[in-house]
Amino acid sequence: MAYEPVIGLEIHVELSTASKMFCGCRVEFGGTPNTRVCPVCMAHPGALPVINRQAIRYLARIGLALGCSIPERSIFHRKNYFYPDLPKGYQISQYDQPFAVDGRLEVTTQDGIQDVGIERVHMEEDTAKNIHAGESGRIADSLYSLIDFNRSGTPLVEIVTRPDIHSPQAARAFLNQLKNLLQYLDVSDCNMEEGSLRCDANVSMRPAGSEGLGVKTELKNMNSFKHLEKGLAQEIARQVDILESGGDVVQQTVHYDVGSGLISPLRSKEEAHDYRYFPEPDLVPLVATGDFVDEVSSGMPELPAARAERYRRELSLPAYDVEVLTSSRGLADYFEETLEHFNDAKLVSNWLMGELLGYLNATGQSLAECKVSPAGLAELLTMMREGKISANAGKEVFSEMCDSGAAALEVVEERGLSQISDEGELAAVIAEVIEDNPAQVEQFRAGKEQVAGFFVGQVMKATGGRANPKLVNQLVRQRLTE
């Protein structure tokens, strides 16, 4: 029998607000442990939470961008469980009345364009961070554990999809698309290594073409989209094996070991939790008035689709360029910033798609790590346009700028790449070349005009490629016809 995987994702996004969800402590990754704490996020007796307005604006942005409807009233619940990284002994979260519901995200996969339903988007708070002393960093064989409460109370948005995803590739494509959207919204760093974007996946199998849902397992806390894709493939293969040999999939949380590529069940003790949700009495209901939603909508950053439309319409860029440039907020921002200093959109686009992305691909760097700033690139392009260096030299210079972080002018001078456009200097070289090649001079004068190209080539050779080819061509013809 052929099986079809059914995948739903739960994504946790740490918001990049200035302060924490329920207190005034600063939100920032890392830092000296337990320096950004207060009675509220340390859960001292008598301390009370107060909702961070900016976090709710960001939450609304996410909900609206995902096409969700925003009920006028939503409330916070307490989710109760004991763990040392949870200072209050409960997490303030949302339960049966979440902030935003019923959205969708259009995703381009290898099988075409599909809609992935968004079940809900809700607000909660992050936990502190346990650090287990010992070689493995895991709790099992640690001597002791330390807790850093700097992260405690960081605003956290949970996005839950419907089980609309049917392949590991589509899951990855969805996540890429979502991450891009979140970056466009300017609400999160989306840095998976720092944990500001985290993802769990639920996966089950069903006979291809059927409608029901099989028993699911949960793949927890994957730290990269690539690993999630691989882990899902592995888990799907494991479930198919079980089903094909007549067995039953057991509902449990599984762990994908990135090193070995193996799936192993996690102890299911955690799953016995009864979270005893009940309405948070310390907070009043969140009321999303029409005015509030309008305010958030009108303050919404430009989304990828709108930006693409603008590039097509105002900059007349071809569809392919538009797609590539808007595929990440970072690249699109880089593009626009470069344009501020150098106004030839198509040329900038060519350089970004060709040289910049080529370099990043070859070195495995991310755009954020790139040592060339948009202004730096614009300077280089300007030098080329002004004829100070040749196009070929430009590519060489760019690569060097990427490697060393040096400015265009520095590289050009250091390597002596500046183009020779000085007529006197070129005249001397041309005179020499003409003198050395009397036979070719004769040919030209006999009417074989294409020989001029030979002289240009010789001049370029003699100047190490730095001569301005256009000018050389003109001067050579002038000189030969004198």
Place this chain on the structure above:
Amino acid sequence: MMRAGEITPAELTAAFLDQIERHDGEIAAFLHIRKEEAAEEAARTFVDGDSPGLAGIPTAIKDVLCVEGQPTTCASRYLENYMPIYTATCVRQLQEAGIINLGKTNMDEFAMGSSTENSAFGPTRNPWDVTRVPGGSSGGSAAAVAAGEAVWAVGSDTGGSIRQPAAFCGVVGLKPTYGCVSRYGLVAFASSFDQVGPITRDVADAALALRYLTGKDPLDSTSLEHPEGIRAPEDSDLTGLRVGVVSDLLAGGVDPGVCSSFDAVMEKLESAGARVGEARLPHAEYALPAYYILAPAEASANLARYDGVRYGHRAAGAGDITGMYEQTRREGFGEEVQRRIMLGTYALSSGYYDAYYGQAQKVRTLIVEDFTRAFGHYDLLVSPTTPTTAFRLGEKTGDPLTMYMSDICTIPVNLAGLPAISIPSGLADGLPAGFQMIAPAFRENLLLRAARAAEELIGFDSVSPFIEGRD
């Protein structure tokens, strides 16, 4: 007297510290006495016409409110050595109003109890009869005022914890409308019920104290600015005031002595022109069970933070994290606190939520509606504050349900978040009885005015044997 220069803050504070020194060994109203600090603060205080309203007033604070750098134990072993790193908003407001903080008063552990016998540090005794309880949970605060150990005291009321001990100790106790006083820094028992209020010798003092306790606090989302502002209760005429006696609160049986004291007050009100009738709260009989689902449910979460990880007690020698939690909490919490945590945990458990927590919330709504209807007919509702006068130490400790019954008249008010006051109605067999008056939300001024008038009509002028002479 201070403003007239007849007595200095230092003299006044010294007098109260002296009273504490002489009698608190027996009464045990205080858990922590700021003997030197209070005297020093008083010595630095000069009172004149421009001084803030509570300047130089010796005040006791229930040990449920955080004061930076002063022990705050909630009468619990768990917090025995805990020192807050911040001050509760309402206490800060009192400090700004000039109080002299005498120290922290005893209470039932985490405010759970009706006799102050649930204190981990021993019970407080009733100044009227030291073989009896002062009530609770603000028993230390009420006893301190009744024994002349403080001009007034701050208490907190979740199900009657200000009014019931005030009644037992023959003093005035006011529970404001939910939201009037910031809860920031009030160690939470049941967040949707808890409210801070004053325990005083008379109604005028209660009004004065309340004025400095109230106010919207950006650190407490459930707080708000009092829409009327608290005014000093002027002399008032009770003519035409519609007063409803809540017969449903008397259904559980009220001691004859308390009953006749209550009836005598009603006669006085009537002869002063009040229009007295019977008011119904048809769902009041479900108030106690609903309260004992909802309050413990909230408490079970509120007390989860006492896990031995960051501050407070941590059990030694546990083998793993679960063992550490269990042992810490078993050692850190007394019996009643453990009972309520278990009750609340059970009520919220999957499969039981709808039957318990869900039902209790519905009852709460019905009781709110009952009050709304009753206030359609009456300006104020009245009842005895408690069905009995102060009971003997140890009398009810073996039977939690009987103990819970002593709050039967006060609990419905907390379910509805309304303001209510208990004033002494007289003595029954030598012990004070309390008269409870309940007003619609935010009608504290009306409540205080009527209570002031009732206080005058009653003319209760007895003081506990620990107070010598009259002021």
